[in-house]
Amino acid sequence: MRDSITKLVSISFLGGLIGRALRYGFNVVIARGLGVEALGIFAFGMVIMKGGGVFARVGLDNAAKKYIPIYRDNDDPARVSGTILLCLGTPFVVGTVIAVVLYFGKGLTEKLVGTTFHATTALFILGIPLIAIMMVGVNATYGLKETKYSVYIRDFGQSIAALVLMAIAAFVVSDLSVLVVGYLLSILIGAVLAIFFLHQENALRLDIKPVFEYRKIFAFSIPLTLVASIQYLVSWTDILVLGVFxxxxxxxxxxxxxxxxxxxxxxxxxxxxxxxxxxxxxxxxxxxxxxxxxxxxxxxxxxxxxxxxxxxxxxxxxxxxxxxxxxxxxxxxxxxxxxxxxxxxxxxxxxxxxxxxxxxxxxxxxxxxxxxxxxxxxxxxxxxxxxxxxxxxxxxxxxxxxxxxxxxxxxxxxxxxxxxxxxxxxxxxxxxxxxxxxxxxxxxxxxxxxxxxxxxxxxxxxxxxxxxxxxxxxxxxxxxxxx
Incomplete structure (x- = not known):
């Protein structure tokens, strides 16, 4: 690897610190601009969207981090491209299916839990395939043994766009739905950036026929889907249950x-x-x-x-x-x-x-x-x-x-x-x-x-x-x- 781990981690640490501060700012903007109640509504919607995104990723975020560096070290660009295409395309398809099911099943879910969700919940559901693609794309860049691209994608690109759009919606428009739409647009920007950098690094190539190692990759990733989804529940069960009670x-x-x-x-x-x-x-x-x-x-x-x-x-x-x-x-x-x-x-x-x-x-x-x-x-x-x-x-x-x-x-x-x-x-x-x-x-x-x-x-x-x-x-x- 070209760089020392010190350099790689320092880039990730400084970028991550800035990105985390920007994402922390999302919460401050909502609370200050629209009130703490709006922050609670936004938090609940985020849990739904990110939870759906975890299932949509099918564990391919971790598979990308494992197999991309192995295939690159073996100088096998066809398998690198195939892995990236598989890891990006699958979450889009699965995420879309999950979003459709949740969107049309929202009424039934409300009856089962005995509560009525805010109107913005439907918007968050539509964002499931977007956040799945962005997060897998970010993890695919980790497989390049570079941390700068994740910083450019999520910590700078998506986070700055989100903060600007959310601030406009909170302080100028004063509308929570507009704020959510702005946030979803920022995720789309992040997904596009991920694909761009993977292509720029010649990891995602269109001039060669990709080789898809379906069995090997899914054998590794699918068990991790359960791990990731349960881990997500461990992290966000509190918000889900709080939203009900x-x-x-x-x-x-x-x-x-x-x-x-x-x-x-x-x-x-x-x-x-x-x-x-x-x-x-x-x-x-x-x-x-x-x-x-x-x-x-x-x-x-x-x-x-x-x-x-x-x-x-x-x-x-x-x-x-x-x-x-x-x-x-x-x-x-x-x-x-x-x-x-x-x-x-x-x-x-x-x-x-x-x-x-x-x-x-x-x-x-x-x-x-x-x-x-x-x-x-x-x-x-x-x-x-x-x-x-x-x-x-x-x-x-x-x-x-x-x-x-x-x-x-x-x-x-x-x-x-x-x-x-x-x-x-x-x-x-x-x-x-x-x-x-x-x-x-x-x-x-x-x-x-x-x-x-x-x-x-x-x-x-x-x-x-x-x-x-x-x-x-x-x-x-x-x-x-x-x-």
Whole structure:
């Protein structure tokens, strides 16, 4: 591979950070422009659309990340093109079928769950094939062992277009339906960009006859469809159940808390953008010790940065949620619970992808099924008693259990566990940063000033402390070039 993993991850991290900030801005724009109730309606529609998109992808997003780099390394452009066409065409067909079924079955679904969906739900349903194509296209570019294209497609192209169109709809037109249409247009832009970059990289070629490895690809991807759909339910059962049992305004406050907590896993998501393709290559070539070192180093730095973010959220939960308007205590408590759950998930590193890329993808079905059943049961029981706080507890517990299962399996099946006594360095740096955050909070200054000043000082202390300790042997893997 031309670039070092450090460069690849840094591109993904910086781009992902900007993209995540832009997508976080979607929620702020809706809450500020149309109200928290509109944010709840939008969140519910998004869950329907993304859920349908997960089924429509048929696991081909992960198949693209696995097989495209293998065929490119073998200098087999016909199979590369065939894989891309298969991975893009299938989600379009399946997504269209799902959208038609859901669109015409909406009335029956409303009767079954005993509620009436907002009119914008139908618009989100129509967006299912679009989001499926865009997400598979993004993952196909990961198979090129490049992270810049995913940044261009989703973090810049789609996200900037969405933010601009949504802001116009919220503050100028003041219409939620127009806002949803603008968002769907941004997804179409993202899908077109994905196809363009794949063609530009000569991965998707029209001058050769494509070879379709149907059996091999679908044998890998179809089992992952169940994994992905159940994983999605683990992530979004809370919004679905909240949409049935509580008001749209409460769903909006929960969405604000949840989307804030998701910011904590941006480091893990950046690592995940390149780790699967590299892990598949290392495993296939028998470089198990190198794979072990890679996973260990990645997990350590993901843990450091995620726990630093957790400290920031715990200290400034009220100030952060005030960005959406006048905050409520239940949203602050939910944010704290969700942040802890997301941090537990992040500190096991890319364990799930490590299992998938080393031949244990079917084991993920077991993990996600157990977690999904537990998550659904907890949400049904706790939401009716404790509202959005109950949803936060159910989701946080589910995230933690799922990722601890993955960690245990990586240890038992692959003999890899990423932790060592060297973590004291990060613990020391994080404690110093947390102390600074707490002291800045005591200053008589507006909340936004505390957020900026406290965060800046904490980062400086964190970086300076780790810099003074120097690099360990494990850290060297992050600065070595991978050929």
């Amino acid at each position: 509580v008001s749209s305004e409460s769903v909006g406050w929960y969405q604000a808390a949840y989307q804030t907590s998701v910011l904590l896993i941006v480091v893990l998501q950046s690592m995940n953008s390149i780790f699967p393709s590299i892990a598949a290559g290392l495993h296939k070539s028998g470089q198990h010790e190198r794979l072990n070192r890679l996973y260990t180093a990645v997990t350590k730095w993901v843990t450091y940065l995620t726990v630093l973010g957790l400290a920031y959220v715990l200290v400034y939960s009220q100030q952060i949620l005030s960005i959406f308007g006048t905050t409520v205590q239940s949203a602050e408590i939910s944010l704290v619970i969700l942040a802890i759950g997301q941090s537990v998930a992040a500190t096991v590193g890319p364990a799930g992808y490590l299992l998938m890329m080393t031949g244990y993808e079917r084991l993920q079905v077991v993990n996600t099924t157990i977690t999904a059943v537990l998550n659904f049961a907890l949400n049904i029981v706790l939401i009716q008693s404790y509202g959005i706080i109950g949803a936060a507890i159910a989701t946080g517990v589910s995230f933690s259990i799922l990722n601890l299962l993955r960690l245990a399996q990586v240890w038992l099946l692959l003999g890899i566990q990423p932790y060592s006594r060297e973590y004291w360095r990060g613990a020391f740096a994080i404690l110093g940063a947390a102390l600074a955050l707490s002291l800045v909070k005591l200053l008589p200054a507006p909340g936004y000033i505390q957020l900026v000043v406290g965060g800046s000082i904490a980062i400086l202390i964190f970086v300076a402390t780790l810099w003074s300790f120097g690099l360990t042997d494990e850290d060297e893997i992050l600065i070595e070039a991978i050929n």
